[in-house]
Amino acid sequence: MSKVFFCYSWATLEDDVRFKVLYCGICHTDLHFIKNDWGISTYPFVPGHEIVGEVTEVGSKVTKVKVGDKVGVGYFLESCRSCENCSEGLENYCPKVVLTSGAPYHDGTKTYGGYSNEMVCNEHFIIRFPENLPLDGGAPLLCAGASVYSPMKYYGIAKPGSHIGINGLGGLGHVAVKFAKALGAKVTVISTSDRKKDEALNHLGADAFLISRNVEDMKAAAGTMDGILDCVSAKHPLVPLLGLLKSHGKLVTVGVPAQPLELPIAPLVVGRKLVGGSNVAGIAETQEMIDVAGKHNITADIELVSMEDLNTAMERLAKGDVRYRFVIDVANTLKAP
Numbered sequence: 001m002s003k004v005f006f007c008y009s010w011a012t013l014e015d016d017v018r019f020k021v022l023y024c025g026i027c028h029t030d031l032h033f034i035k036n037d038w039g040i041s042t043y044p045f046v047p048g049h050e051i052v053g054e055v056t057e058v059g060s061k062v063t064k065v066k067v068g069d070k071v072g073v074g075y076f077l078e079s080c081r082s083c084e085n086c087s088e089g090l091e092n093y094c095p096k097v098v099l100t101s102g103a104p105y106h107d108g109t110k111t112y113g114g115y116s117n118e119m120v121c122n123e124h125f126i127i128r129f130p131e132n133l134p135l136d137g138g139a140p141l142l143c144a145g146a147s148v149y150s151p152m153k154y155y156g157i158a159k160p161g162s163h164i165g166i167n168g169l170g171g172l173g174h175v176a177v178k179f180a181k182a183l184g185a186k187v188t189v190i191s192t193s194d195r196k197k198d199e200a201l202n203h204l205g206a207d208a209f210l211i212s213r214n215v216e217d218m219k220a221a222a223g224t225m226d227g228i229l230d231c232v233s234a235k236h237p238l239v240p241l242l243g244l245l246k247s248h249g250k251l252v253t254v255g256v257p258a259q260p261l262e263l264p265i266a267p268l269v270v271g272r273k274l275v276g277g278s279n280v281a282g283i284a285e286t287q288e289m290i291d292v293a294g295k296h297n298i299t300a301d302i303e304l305v306s307m308e309d310l311n312t313a314m315e316r317l318a319k320g321d322v323r324y325r326f327v328i329d330v331a332n333t334l335k336a337p
């Protein structure tokens with residue numbers, strides 16, 4: 001069971017958790033869906049999948065959380081729970097996964113995301129929110145944090161002794177820098193200009209900074225990285241990134257540009273390099289990620305916006321004008337129509 005946008009008709013079933021939405025991050029995926037970049041959007045569409053709130057009601061069989069607890073919901077809120085992926089805790093790869101917004105739910109309704117006053121979902125998909133993390137800065141971790149933490153672990157590209165490149169210093173990229181540092185890696189930010197250089201090195205904790213459009217810079221860093229996490233939302237060349245990898249290096253893409261990217265095979269073959277992808281994280285790993293964030297005090301750098309400023313925030317996100325994640329102050333600014 002999902003959602004609610006000023007509508008209280010969805011019951012809280014025995015294993016459901018109902019919560020009041022306090023904050024919701026604005027992910028570039030919301031923008032891709034709003035613009036129908038991937039050709040899969042349906043309207044009306046209520047975005048939002050970086051949701052933090054306070055539990056207001058629990059079903060009779062719920063054991064995970066209680067009324068008053070702070071909780072989160074990320075990119076999906078249901079799956080089949082019986083397939084191979086689900087049984088391994090990889091609900092994010094379940095063929096029947098139900099996205100938190102804009103997806104058909106199995107009762108024939110449609111999910112509406114966290115740009116809403118309240119949510120209802122099965123307790124399995126609820127993430128317990130660490131007590132020490134701020135709710136607003138922590139909200140983006142539910143998607144951005146999970147999406148960068150999972151591939152770092154799965155592909156083994158951020159660990160003590162490894163050198164990782166983070167391409168695209170946006171919402172995902174800037175939390176990727178923080179997690180990669182927490183996991184013990186050397187981190188180089190790869191960005192389109194020098195505008196974020198000072199913040200990357202002196203505030204986010206990156207060890208080095210490369211401008212992807214500067215051929216000399218890229219040449220000097222050729223063959224130095226074990227892995228690259230590509231967090232770019234738009235079409236961009238992959239060959240210069242492959243050139244940064246050592247032999248056997250891994251280029252892992254989490255960004256999902258609307259246009260296909262060109263992937264020449266020769267640089268892969270010659271250096272035994274690998275190109276992979278990754279999609280958010282399963283529920284257990286999302287909980288692990290946010291607990292790691294709690295331990296290392298990792299949050300997103302955010303700009304808090306009101307519901308009224310949403311359209312302006314979307315326009316600014318489309319232009320890359322945000323340092324580094326917009327978060328909506330839902331509880332204080334969403335007014336009844």
Ligand code: NAP
Pocket residue numbers: 026027028029032143144147167168169170171172173190191192193196231232233234235236253254255256257278279280281317320324
């Ligand atoms: P974002 O905040 O808009 O950041 C995207 C960054 O990409 C920008 O900050 C910019 O970095 C870089 N960029 C933008 N246009 C570029 C271009 N033409 N060439 C090179 N670099 C460019 O977006 P986000 O919320 O982090 O999301 C990034 C992508 O990940 C989106 O496609 C989103 O849908 C996807 N996503 C995937 C997952 C997953 O699990 N796979 C989860 C969430 C989001 P610089 O300013 O440093 O150049």
Ligand code: ZN
Pocket residue numbers: 027028029030049075143144
């Ligand atoms: Zn997202």
